[in-house]
Amino acid sequence: MMETSVQYAWxxxxxxxxxxxxxxxxxxxxxxxxxxxxxxAIGIAFLISLLVxxxxxxxxxxxxxxxxxxxxxxxxxxxxxxxxxxGLTAVMLIVVTxxxxxxxxxxxxxxxxxxxxxxxxxxxxxxxGSMLGLVLANNFGQIFVFWELVGLASYLLIGFWFGRxxxxxxxxxxxxxxxxxxxxxxxxxxxxQILFGTLNFNGLAGEIAGYTNTGILIGIAILMLAxxxxxxxxxxxxVWLPDAMEGPTPVSxxxxxxxxxxxxxxxxxxxxxxxxxTPQALLAIAVIGxxxxxxxxxxxxxxxxxxxxxxxxxxxxxxxxVMAMGVGAMTAGMFHLMTHxxxxxxxxxxxxxxxxxxxxxxxxxKMGRLAGKMPVTTWTFVIGALALxxxxxxxxFWSKDEILLGAYASGHIGLYILGTIVAFLTAFYMxxxxxxxxxxxxxxxxxxxxSPAVMSVPLVILAVMAIIAGFVGSPLMNNVFAHWVSYPGAxxxxxxxxxxxxxxLVAVAGIILAWAVYQKKxxxxxxxxxxxxxxxxxLYHKYYIDEIYQWxxxxxxxxxxxxxxxxxxxxxxxxxxxxxxxxxxxxQVLRYTENGQVQTYAMYMFAGIIVIIGxxxxxxxxxxx
Amino acid sequence: MIDLTAYLxxxxxxxxxxxxxxxxxxxxxxxxxxxxxxLNAVNINFIAVNKxxxxxxxxxxxxxxxxxxxxxxxxxxxxxxxxxxxxxxKSVDLNDFNLLKW
Numbered sequence: 001m002m003e004t005s006v007q008y009a010w011x012x013x014x015x016x017x018x019x020x021x022x023x024x025x026x027x028x029x030x031x032x033x034x035x036x037x038x039x040x041a042i043g044i045a046f047l048i049s050l051l052v053x054x055x056x057x058x059x060x061x062x063x064x065x066x067x068x069x070x071x072x073x074x075x076x077x078x079x080x081x082x083x084x085x086x087g088l089t090a091v092m093l094i095v096v097t098x099x100x101x102x103x104x105x106x107x108x109x110x111x112x113x114x115x116x117x118x119x120x121x122x123x124x125x126x127x128x129g130s131m132l133g134l135v136l137a138n139n140f141g142q143i144f145v146f147w148e149l150v151g152l153a154s155y156l157l158i159g160f161w162f163g164r165x166x167x168x169x170x171x172x173x174x175x176x177x178x179x180x181x182x183x184x185x186x187x188x189x190x191x192x193q194i195l196f197g198t199l200n201f202n203g204l205a206g207e208i209a210g211y212t213n214t215g216i217l218i219g220i221a222i223l224m225l226a227x228x229x230x231x232x233x234x235x236x237x238x239v240w241l242p243d244a245m246e247g248p249t250p251v252s253x254x255x256x257x258x259x260x261x262x263x264x265x266x267x268x269x270x271x272x273x274x275x276x277x278t279p280q281a282l283l284a285i286a287v288i289g290x291x292x293x294x295x296x297x298x299x300x301x302x303x304x305x306x307x308x309x310x311x312x313x314x315x316x317x318x319x320x321x322v323m324a325m326g327v328g329a330m331t332a333g334m335f336h337l338m339t340h341x342x343x344x345x346x347x348x349x350x351x352x353x354x355x356x357x358x359x360x361x362x363x364x365x366k367m368g369r370l371a372g373k374m375p376v377t378t379w380t381f382v383i384g385a386l387a388l389x390x391x392x393x394x395x396x397f398w399s400k401d402e403i404l405l406g407a408y409a410s411g412h413i414g415l416y417i418l419g420t421i422v423a424f425l426t427a428f429y430m431x432x433x434x435x436x437x438x439x440x441x442x443x444x445x446x447x448x449x450x451s452p453a454v455m456s457v458p459l460v461i462l463a464v465m466a467i468i469a470g471f472v473g474s475p476l477m478n479n480v481f482a483h484w485v486s487y488p489g490a491x492x493x494x495x496x497x498x499x500x501x502x503x504x505l506v507a508v509a510g511i512i513l514a515w516a517v518y519q520k521k522x523x524x525x526x527x528x529x530x531x532x533x534x535x536x537x538x539l540y541h542k543y544y545i546d547e548i549y550q551w552x553x554x555x556x557x558x559x560x561x562x563x564x565x566x567x568x569x570x571x572x573x574x575x576x577x578x579x580x581x582x583x584x585x586x587x588q589v590l591r592y593t594e595n596g597q598v599q600t601y602a603m604y605m606f607a608g609i610i611v612i613i614g615x616x617x618x619x620x621x622x623x624x625x
Numbered sequence: 626m627i628d629l630t631a632y633l634x635x636x637x638x639x640x641x642x643x644x645x646x647x648x649x650x651x652x653x654x655x656x657x658x659x660x661x662x663x664l665n666a667v668n669i670n671f672i673a674v675n676k677x678x679x680x681x682x683x684x685x686x687x688x689x690x691x692x693x694x695x696x697x698x699x700x701x702x703x704x705x706x707x708x709x710x711x712x713x714x715k716s717v718d719l720n721d722f723n724l725l726k727w
Contacts, residue, residue, distance in 0.1 A: 596726030599656075599719055603648050 005051040006065040006085045012048050012093060013083075013136050015041040016129035023122040031117035038121040039104050042128050046097035053090040057484055066138055066202065077193070084138035084201060087484035088269055091334060092135035095341045096259050098465070100128045102458040103254040106349050109455035110250050110356055120160060120248070127153035131259050135266060140189045140199040143267065147185070147231070150260045151178050157255060158247040170243040177240040181230015185267075188223035191216075205273040214278060221274050221281035224267075225288075232264025232318045235292040239546055241315055245307040249352030252307060257314045257348050258341035265321040265337050272330050272487045286326025286407075290415045293319030295543070297425035301432070302539045305362045306351045309433050313388065314344060316422060320403055323415060329406025331492070334485045335473040336399035342469050343387035343396055346462035350381035353455055354437065357448040364433055368442020373449060376456040378438045380463040385434055387466040389427035389507040392500070395470030397507075401500050402473060409493040423503050427510025435518040632673030639666035653707045653717045657700060664696045 019041035023034040056063050068082025104124055111120050130149035137143040151174075159171030193199055195216065196207040211217065228234065233241035244256045255261070268275060268285065275281050296315035303309045317340050324333030355362055357374060371378040387394035390401070400423060407416040437445070450456065473481035475495050482492055516522045529536050541547070639662055646659025668689040675685025707717060714721050 594726050596723030597719065598722065598725075599648055606644060606648065 003055050003059075003063070005048065005055055006063065007067070008048060009052050009065070009085045009089075009093075009136060010067075010083050012045045012052070012097070013129055013132040015045045016125040016127075016132065020122050020125040020129060023118060023125065028118040028122065031121075034118035034121045035104075035108060038125045039101070039108075041125060042097060042101045042104055045128070045132065046101045049090075049093040049097040052085060053094045056085060056087055056090040057480070068138055068200075076197070078198075079141050080139055080200065081142055082138040082200075083136040085136070087486070088266070088334065089135050091338055091481075091485055092266055093132065095262075095338050096128070096131050096135065099254055099258045099341055099345045099462075100124070100131075102461060103250045103345065103349070106253075106352070106455050106458040107248070107250045109452045110352055111248060116160065120157075123153055123156045123160070124251075124254075127157065127255060127260070131263070134263055138201060140192060140201075140204075140271075143270070144182075144186060144189055147227070147263065147267075148182065150255075150263060151175065151182070151231070154178075154244070154255050154260055157251040158244045160247055160251065164246065166243075167246040170240075170246040174240040174244050177237050178230045181226045181228070181237050184223040184226025185230075188220045188227075191220050191223070195220075201270065201273075208273055208277055211277075217274065218278045218280050221278050222284060224271060224274065225281065225285060228264030228267050228322065229288065230264070231267070232261050232322060233292075233315055234264070234288050234319060234322055235295055236545070238292060238296065238315050239549060242308050242311040242542070245305070245311050249307065249348060249355055252311070253345040253348030253352065257310065258345040261314065261318055262321070262337045262341060265318065265325065265333060268322065268325045269330050269334050269485070269487075272325070275325070276328070276330075276487065282326050282328065284326070286323050286412060286415055289319045289322030289324070289326055290418050291319070292316070293323060293422045294418055294425075295319075297422045297429065299539055299542050300429040301425060302536060304364055306354065306364050306367075306433065306437060307348070307362055309364070309429060310344070310347055310351055313347075313426065313429065316426065317344065317388070320400070320419065320422065323419065324403040324406055327403075327407045327410040327412050327415060328491065329403060329410070330487055331482045331485050332399065332402035332406045332473075335402055335481050336396075338481075339387070339395035339399040339466070339469050339473075342462055343384045343394075343466035346380060346384040346459060346466050347388065349455070349459055349462065350377050350384060353377040353451040353459065354381075354448070356451060356455070358444065361444060364437040364440075365442060366444040367437040368440035368445050370438045370445035370448055373445055374451070376450060376459060380456075380459040381438065382434060383463045384466055385430040387470075389430055389511060390423055390503055391427075391507055391511075392504055393467075393470070393474075393476075395466055395468070397500075397504065398470035398474040401495070401503055404503055405493050405496055405499050408496070408499060409491075420503060420506055424506040424510045427507040428514050431511045431514035432518050435514055439519060629673055629677040632669060632677075636666045636670040636673070639663075639669065651718050651720060653710070653719055653722075654704075656719065657703045657707070660703075661696060661700065664692055668692055 016038075019038045022037060027034045027037060063086075065085040066082065068080040071079045071081040073079070104121070107120065107124070111117055114120065127150060130146050130153055134143055134146035134150060137146060155171050155175045158174050159167050161167045162171075189199065192204060196204055196211075198204060198207070208217065230237045241256060241261065245252055247256070275285060293316045296312045296319060300309050300312035300316065303312060317336070321333040321336050321340070324330070324336060353374065354367065354370060354377060357370075357377075358367065361367065383394070387396040390397045400419075404416055404419050404423075407419055436442075471477050473479055479492070517525060538544070643659045643661075643663030643666060646662060647656050650656045650659060671685040671689045671692075675682065679685060710722060711717055
C-alpha cells in the first residue's frame with residue numbers, strides 16, 4: 001500500500017486544481033461550499049502526501065519514483081511533464097500540504113464574512129496546486145511553469161483586497177520584481193536545453209557530472225540563482241516581500257512565509273548538482289544569503305508593524321537557508337526550510353489572530369496586555385518565537401544549529417560569526433515584539449478577545465509541530481532527516497556541543513536584552529533612538545533601498561524611456577510617415593499629367609509601344625522569337 | 626506580280642495615317658474613322674501574309690472577316706456614344722470631353 005502510493009503522487013497536485021476549477025466555474029456563488037471543497041481537496045492531498053512521504057522516509061530516502069508523459073515533441077526538443085518523488089520532494093509535500101491545510105481551516109475564521117470568500121478559496125486552491133506541481137516536477141521546464149503559476153497566485157492573493165491602493169501596488173511590485181529574477185532563471189533553462197538537450201533533473205545531473213567547461217557552468221548557475229533571489233526575496237530583489245504583507249494574513253503565513261518563498265531554496269536544493277559543481281556559484285549563494293540574513297535582521301529590529309517585523313524575519317531566515325546551501329549544507333538548508341515553515345506560519349497566523357481581534361490594528365505599540373485576553377494566541381506565539389530564536393529543544397534550534405555547524409565546518413568562519421550575530425538579533429527582535437505587543441503596558445490589547453476555535457486549533461497544531469518537527473534532524477533521532485534529503489558527496493559534520501552552546505547562549509542573551517529593554521525599561525528607548533538617530537533612520541527606512549530603486553526608476557529607466565520615446569517618435573515614426581508623405585507628394589505632382597484628354601492618354605500608349613518596339617529592335621529579334 | 630513587301634508597306638502607311646488621325650483629330654467622328662483606317666490596315670496585313678506565307682489559305686481571310694464584323698459593331702457603339710455625349714455637351718470636339726481628370 002505504502003510503496004505503491006508514490007505512483008499516485010500526481011493526484012496530490014491535481015486535486016487542488018480541480019477544486020480551483022470547480023469553485024471558479026460553478027461554486028463561486030456558494031462561499032461555504034467553495035471553502036468546504038477547497039479544504040476537502042487539500043485535506044485529501046495531505047493524506048496522500050502523508051502516505052507518499054511515509055513510503056519514501058521508511059526507505060531512508062532510497063525510494064525514488066519518476067514517471068513522465070511526453071508533452072510536446074519536435075525535432076531537437078522534447079518536453080516532458082512528469083513527477084519525481086524522492087526525499088526532497090516528500091519533505092516539501094508534507095510541509096506544503098500541512099501548512100496549506102491548516103491555513104485554509106484558519107481562514108474560515110479569519111476571512112469570515114469577506115465578500116470575496118469564494119474567490120479567496122479558489123486562489124488558495126490554485127496556489128496549493130501550483131506549489132505542489134512545482135515540488136513534484138521532474139524537469140526544469142515544468143518547474144518553471146509552476147514557478148510562474150505560484151507567482152500568479154501570489155499576485156492574486158497579495159492584491160486580494162484590491163480596493164486598497166497599497167494592496168494593488170504591492171501586488172504589482174511583487175510580480176514585477178519576481179519577473180527580474182525569473183528572466184535569469186528562464187535564460188539558464190534555455191542554456192541547459194541548448195547545451196545538453198534535456199531538462200530532466202536526473203538526465204542533467206549525469207550530463208553535468210561529465211561536463212568540464214566550468215566557465216559556462218558558472219554562467220548558468222549564476223543566471224539560475226537569479227530565480228531564487230527573486231522568489232525567495234534575497235538581496236537585492238527582496239523589496240517585494242515586506243510589501244506583500246498587504247495581503248490577508250493567512251496568505252502571508254502560507255505563501256510569503258512558509259511555502260512559496262521557500263521555493264527558491266527548494267530550487268537551489270533541486271538543482272544542487274549544478275551549483276555544487278562550481279565553487280564560485282556556491283560562494284555567491286553563501287554571500288548573498290548571509291548578507292540578506294544580517295541585512296533583514298537589522299531592519300526587523302526597528303519596525304513597528306507586527307507583520308513587517310515577521311516579514312523581515314522571513315527574509316532573514318530565507319537568507320539563512322540560502323547561506324546554508326552556499327556553504328554546502330544543503331540538508332541543513334532544507335531542514336531549516338521545514339522547521340521554519342511550521343514556526344513562521346505559526347507566528348503569522350498568531351499575528352493574524354491578534355490583528356483580527358484588534359480590528360486590523362498592526363502597530364505593536366498600539367497593542368499591549370494581550371497575554372491576559374488571548375492566552376492561546378499568546379502562548380503559541382511565544383512557542384513560535386522561541387523556536388525561531390533557536391532555544392533548545394524547539395525545532396528552530398536544531399535546524400539553525402545545523403546551518404551554523406555547516407558554515408563553521410566548511411571553513412567559512414566569517415559566515416558562521418555572521419550567522420551567530422543574526423541568531424542574536426532574531427531573538428532580540430522577536431522578543432521585542434512579544435514584550436511590547438503581548439506583555440507591554442499599552443492599553444490597546446484590553447478590548448481584544450480570543451479568536452474562535454477554528455483559528456486557535458491550527459495555532460495549537462502548528463505550535464506542536466514547531467516544538468517537535470526539529471527532532472527528525474537532531475542527534476536524538478540519529479539525524480534521520482539527513483538520510484531523507486541529501487546529495488551525492490554531501491559531508492555530514494558531527495554535531496558540536498560548542499556551537500550549540502554558543503547559539504543557545506546568544507539567543508538567550510537576545511531574549512534577556514529584549515526583556516530588559518522593553519519589559520523592565522532598564523534602557524530609555526527614546527534616548528537611544530535620539531542618540532543614534534542616523535542609524536535608526538537608516539534602519540527604519542530599510543537602508544533606503546526602496547528609495548534608491550525609485551530614484552533609479554525615475555532617472556535611469558524613465559530617462560532611457562524618454563530617449564527611446566524620442567527615437568520612436570522622430571526616427572521610427574519619421575521613417576514610416578516620411579515614406580507615406582513622399583508617396584503622397586509624388587501623387588500630387590504626377591496627377592497634373594492626367595488632363596482628362598483621351599487623345600493624350602492614347603499618345604502615351606503609342607509612345608510606349610514605340611519605345612518597346614525600339615528596345616526589342618535594339619536587342620535583336622532573336623530574344624522575341 | 627506584286628510582292629509581300631508592297632502590301633506590308635501599304636498596311637504600314639495606312640496604319641500610320643490612322644494613328645495620326647486618332648491622336649490629332651479634334652472631331653470625335655474623325656477619330657472613329659481613323660480607327661477604321663487602322664483596322665483596315667491590319668486586314669490588309671492579314672490577307673497579304675495569308676496569301677504569301679501561311680500554309681492554310683483561309684485562316685487570314687477568316688480573321689479579316691471577323692475584324693470587319695467587329696469594326697461594324699464598334700462603329701455602331703462608338704457613334705451611339707458620340708451621340709449621347711453630343712446631347713450633353715452640344716459638341717463633338719474631343720477637347721471638350723475632359724471629365725476624367727484630377
